[in-house]
Amino acid sequence: MHVVVIGNGVTGITAAITIRKLSATHQITVISSESEHFFSRTALMYVYMGHMQYQHIKPYEDWFWPENNINLQQGQVTYIDVEQKQVLLDDQATLNFDKLLIATGSKPNILNLPGKELNGVQGFYSLNDLQTLEANSKDVNRAVLVGGGLIGIELAEMLYTRCIPVSFLVREEHYWGSVLPKEESQMIQSHILAHGIDLHLKAEVEEILGDASGKVSGVRTKSGEVIPCQLVGLGIGVFPNIDLIRNCGIKTNRGILVNEYLETNIPDIFAAGDCAELEKPDQQKVVEQLWYTGRMQGETVAYSICGTRKKYERGIWFNSAKFFDIEYQTYGKVSARLGPEEGTLLWQHPNRKKSIRINYLLHTQEVIGFNLLGIRYRHEVCERWIREKKTLDFVLKHLKEANFDPEFYRRYEKEVLRKFNEQFTATFALKDKG
Amino acid sequence: MSNHQESLSIGYNYQDETDTIQKAALALFAVGLLLLVLPLFSFNPEVNTFFLWGGTTLSTLALLLYFFRTYQKSHPGVRNNGVWLRGSTSRGKIAWVTAVVLTGFYIILYWFPQYLGNLIEALNPTSQWLRGKPADHWFLYGSFYTLAILVMGVRAILKYRHSPYQIIRTISVMLFQFLFAYLIPAFLMLLNEPEFYFSYFWPLKYDYLFPGTLGYLAKEPGALGVFMVFWSVIISLIGVPILTYFFGKRWYCSWVCGCGGLAETAGDPYRQLSDKSRKAWKYEVAIIYPILGFIVLTTLLLWLNSMLGGWILGSLSNGFSQAYGFFIGAIFSGVIGVGFYPIMGSRVWCRFGCPMAAYLGLLQKHFSRFRITTNGGQCISCGNCSTYCEMGIDVRWYAQQGKPIIRASCVGCGMCATVCPRGVLNLETGPQEGRYMPTNLISPENIRILN
Numbered sequence: 001m002h003v004v005v006i007g008n009g010v011t012g013i014t015a016a017i018t019i020r021k022l023s024a025t026h027q028i029t030v031i032s033s034e035s036e037h038f039f040s041r042t043a044l045m046y047v048y049m050g051h052m053q054y055q056h057i058k059p060y061e062d063w064f065w066p067e068n069n070i071n072l073q074q075g076q077v078t079y080i081d082v083e084q085k086q087v088l089l090d091d092q093a094t095l096n097f098d099k100l101l102i103a104t105g106s107k108p109n110i111l112n113l114p115g116k117e118l119n120g121v122q123g124f125y126s127l128n129d130l131q132t133l134e135a136n137s138k139d140v141n142r143a144v145l146v147g148g149g150l151i152g153i154e155l156a157e158m159l160y161t162r163c164i165p166v167s168f169l170v171r172e173e174h175y176w177g178s179v180l181p182k183e184e185s186q187m188i189q190s191h192i193l194a195h196g197i198d199l200h201l202k203a204e205v206e207e208i209l210g211d212a213s214g215k216v217s218g219v220r221t222k223s224g225e226v227i228p229c230q231l232v233g234l235g236i237g238v239f240p241n242i243d244l245i246r247n248c249g250i251k252t253n254r255g256i257l258v259n260e261y262l263e264t265n266i267p268d269i270f271a272a273g274d275c276a277e278l279e280k281p282d283q284q285k286v287v288e289q290l291w292y293t294g295r296m297q298g299e300t301v302a303y304s305i306c307g308t309r310k311k312y313e314r315g316i317w318f319n320s321a322k323f324f325d326i327e328y329q330t331y332g333k334v335s336a337r338l339g340p341e342e343g344t345l346l347w348q349h350p351n352r353k354k355s356i357r358i359n360y361l362l363h364t365q366e367v368i369g370f371n372l373l374g375i376r377y378r379h380e381v382c383e384r385w386i387r388e389k390k391t392l393d394f395v396l397k398h399l400k401e402a403n404f405d406p407e408f409y410r411r412y413e414k415e416v417l418r419k420f421n422e423q424f425t426a427t428f429a430l431k432d433k434g
Numbered sequence: 435m436s437n438h439q440e441s442l443s444i445g446y447n448y449q450d451e452t453d454t455i456q457k458a459a460l461a462l463f464a465v466g467l468l469l470l471v472l473p474l475f476s477f478n479p480e481v482n483t484f485f486l487w488g489g490t491t492l493s494t495l496a497l498l499l500y501f502f503r504t505y506q507k508s509h510p511g512v513r514n515n516g517v518w519l520r521g522s523t524s525r526g527k528i529a530w531v532t533a534v535v536l537t538g539f540y541i542i543l544y545w546f547p548q549y550l551g552n553l554i555e556a557l558n559p560t561s562q563w564l565r566g567k568p569a570d571h572w573f574l575y576g577s578f579y580t581l582a583i584l585v586m587g588v589r590a591i592l593k594y595r596h597s598p599y600q601i602i603r604t605i606s607v608m609l610f611q612f613l614f615a616y617l618i619p620a621f622l623m624l625l626n627e628p629e630f631y632f633s634y635f636w637p638l639k640y641d642y643l644f645p646g647t648l649g650y651l652a653k654e655p656g657a658l659g660v661f662m663v664f665w666s667v668i669i670s671l672i673g674v675p676i677l678t679y680f681f682g683k684r685w686y687c688s689w690v691c692g693c694g695g696l697a698e699t700a701g702d703p704y705r706q707l708s709d710k711s712r713k714a715w716k717y718e719v720a721i722i723y724p725i726l727g728f729i730v731l732t733t734l735l736l737w738l739n740s741m742l743g744g745w746i747l748g749s750l751s752n753g754f755s756q757a758y759g760f761f762i763g764a765i766f767s768g769v770i771g772v773g774f775y776p777i778m779g780s781r782v783w784c785r786f787g788c789p790m791a792a793y794l795g796l797l798q799k800h801f802s803r804f805r806i807t808t809n810g811g812q813c814i815s816c817g818n819c820s821t822y823c824e825m826g827i828d829v830r831w832y833a834q835q836g837k838p839i840i841r842a843s844c845v846g847c848g849m850c851a852t853v854c855p856r857g858v859l860n861l862e863t864g865p866q867e868g869r870y871m872p873t874n875l876i877s878p879e880n881i882r883i884l885n
Contacts, residue, residue, distance in 0.1 A: 379810020
């Protein structure tokens with residue numbers, strides 16, 4: 001049984017490793033055009049900032065692959081022959097497969113604007129983008145970053161460590177306003193400003209300006225402002241990287257359409273991770289583009305490939321990020337805007353670098369989500385409380401169990417409780433049991 | 435808040451830009467160092483003392499100014515920017531020059547101390563005042579060793595000021611070195627008591643359980659000698675296992691020990707240079723445990739010998755001390771251990787050579803409540819934890835599988851937890867039962883099955 005995996009990102013590699021765990025005899029080949037070995041995409045920024053070198057962001061030493069009999073092959077897949085069960089590579093080689101996993105990940109979105117093809121305009125996703133950024137950020141007086149999400153702020157931090165002035169254009173009213181509630185967003189904005197980042201809210205690019213040599217020289221925003229710059233970083237999201245799949249007979253929409261078992265419309269061909277679009281039984285279609293979901297889908301699909309069909313279940317939502325120095329963890333459901341049935345308890349540290357938000361359902365008081373900035377909470381505990389629908393007063397009484405901050409750190413359970421009592425004096429107050 | 439804050443970005447003080455104050459501080463530091471070595475060429479003891487003290491004061495103050503300025507400009511948080519882009523911290527030319535200078539210093543110190551004569555002489559007044567006897571090269575070495583821990587300790591506190599764990603731990607190693615490994619031994623000498631280090635134990639200070647040493651201490655007039663015997667035996671054999679059971683190996687290696695103290699302070703800029711490969715781990719195991727075994731065996735033999743009136747080994751004790759002291763004490767812990775900081779990282783001795791670390795490690799692995807917990811499925815495999823582990827542990831290997839990290843070599847410095855950008859790691863103590871249990875939110879990739 002030969003399993004071919006296209007893509008050596010976290011999804012493809014997790015699948016390959018899980019297949020090996022399930023079976024010592026499957027022949028496994030992982031094809032990548034990006035890099036010889038698996039690396040942590042989330043760590044690319046740390047290579048640019050000099051925290052690590054490329055070798056450090058490879059989660060496995062090079063001996064790992066031959067020792068576990070996982071073949072790594074470099075090459076660009078040009079066509080998948082679903083009839084012959086063959087993969088064609090750019091060097092004309094062909095590879096026969098019994099089962100195929102497509103885990104080709106994403107591509108950065110490109111703004112459809114005049115000037116997008118100029119030198120010095122780039123996204124930040126791949127190893128290649130990192131090298132491009134090294135070249136593009138030499139002799140730069142100012143960089144403009146477009147897009148108020150995670151890639152945008154990562155780029156801002158990266159350029160900050162190279163002492164490059166940055167203008168950061170965010171389309172929304174608040175930073176990452178589609179995900180973060182206003183208070184969290186404002187805390188991060190003030191942190192961004194404290195780093196000397198020139199933050200523009202409600203700002204959109206109209207045109208990227210270039211000079212005679214084809215190099216970017218500035219941007220013009222929709223409000224007419226011209227910001228001179230030599231580098232434009234795009235952090236406006238990603239889309240499934242499936243150009244090569246489109247004419248192979250595999251059903252696609254935004255991504256490769258798969259069912260809950262991560263199977264495509266063609267037998268023995270699977271897709272998982274960023275490139276897959278999950279069709280749920282209720283006809284809802286989702287593309288999940290996180291490190292964590294990529295890992296989970298890779299693991300699930302390995303079971304299906306090995307003959308034990310397993311449904312992909314996302315479980316209780318969790319995610320994490322870091323905005324310059326502020327760590328962010330979230331568990332369960334915390335939307336940017338409260339739903340009509342939802343209540344929220346928010347405690348913020350007076351110095352505005354730490355906050356705890358607990359969301360709950362108004363009628364049952366059951367806790368549905370946590371948002372944490374600058375404070376670490378235990379994944380297992382939050383997940384269990386949400387899964388078991390614990391009420392707000394239960395959670396507040398046991399809040400200590402959730403804390404995951406290092407020893408000697410100040411704890412804030414009492415402050416959170418006080419905040420709660422302020423908010424609910426009229427109804428009921430909880431005693432602090434120390 | 436206005437939407438547009440352009441003024442902030444003009445003339446902004448970037449933390450990673452070396453400014454005039456920092457440059458001036460570095461220049462003053464260089465001048466201080468020059469003054470410091472001038473006594474090597476001069477012969478008037480009074481002038482020498484002036485140069486030595488002037489140089490030391492100037493370079494210390496200049497360095498402190500540099501650190502204060504550096505971290506004053508930066509926000510509290512993980513500051514490893516440029517560590518792998520600068521030659522000095524990534525085995526570049528400056529690193530090699532530093533290593534050669536440090537190694538050269540150790541070679542002179544151990545084998546040619548006569549060349550340090552003028553410096554030692556210049557320290558005589560201090561030594562007389564502090565210890566009531568003339569300075570020797572060990573006093574010179576001890577003084578600069580302690581100064582290095584104190585000055586670089588201030589740097590560590592500034593650098594990790596966002597982490598109470600790192601601040602308290604750093605203060606601890608600074609105090610233990612300054613009080614227990616410097617002032618108190620000197621004070622004991624002043625009082626004509628035996629020079630004794632209350633912060634060093636067998637098997638690191640291997641002769642502290644040798645019959646010769648204990649016999650000599652017990653014969654000292656007054657109760658202090660007997661207390662020292664009691665202290666040595668009780669801490670080495672009972673205190674160490676109990677403390678390690680409750681806190682893990684870290685209570686000693688990264689809170690008390692002087693070798694660890696230097697590694698955590700002066701060695702902090704080099705912690706990322708430790709070798710994380712599986713090969714290095716194999717060397718580690720193959721070297722450190724035989725050294726521990728050798729010390730345990732020798733100690734037992736010496737006691738047997740002493741009980742049998744010396745007919746097994748005769749006067750071997752002396753010969754042993756000299757040979758071990760030379761190969762392990764001098765070459766391993768000094769020349770390679772510290773001299774190679776800028777090339778091999780700050781814990782080479784602790785990881786490959788220290789018998790105390792081996793002893794504590796075995797206790798930590800098998801009889802301790804300590805572990806580093808992984809926070810559910812939150813690991814992003816970035817590798818900061820492994821990179822900044824001074825003991826060369828591939829922390830990420832465990833974290834990305836949701837497993838707790840329980841390794842004999844872990845000294846509990848807490849840096850993996852400090853540098854983790856997602857708050858995934860935490861040093862914890864808890865019941866031994868279920869200590870190795872991975873989280874149920876992620877499936878361990880436990881495979882290396884084919885070999």
